[in-house]
Amino acid sequence: MAWRKISISIMTVALLLLVTSCSVSYSFNGASIDYSKTKTITIADFPIRSSYVWGPMQNIFNNELKDIFANHTRLTQVKRNGDLKIEGEITQYNQRNKSVSSEGYSAQTELSMTVNVRFTNNVDHNQDFEKQFTSTTSYESTQSLNTVQEELVTQMVKEITDQIFNATVANW
Secondary structure: OHHHHHHHHHHHHHHHHHHOOOOEEEOOOOOEEEOOOOOEEEEOOOOEOOOOOOOHHHHHHHHHHHHHHHHHOOOEEOOOOOOEEEEEEEEEEEEEEEEEOOOOOEEEEEEEEEEEEEEEEOOOHHHOEEEEEEEEEEEEOOOOHHHHHHHHHHHHHHHHHHHHHHHHHOOO
């Protein structure tokens, strides 16, 4: 009988704590946002400003950046005047030889992508920044870039958007 009263008391306290908990959200993806102050986000489309261009890269990047915030936060995406604002451009996309085989030919090619990001936090301007994020990946030179490009760009975009997410709302 005593255990039953203790169990009910514990459940009551847990329920009260849950109901009266703070509005700051901590989640497994690392985001820590005070939703009582920060409700909206504006994510501008990032144009490509690189001399080397692969057309679909811009859409892949812009969609992934918007998706990561939609899927991992409760922020409402607005076209203008968001509490948070992310804008920038894809500044570099290039490839270079990474290693040479014993025959003197290129064995691996490295593909890299750099994105310049301007982040504005209209709730706390001390968190504003402009920063570059880069990702690189390699592929065997026996493969054609055309056959691996979509997979590699998607992989680099995922890594860069994760970096942007962590720098903007995870406060790491």
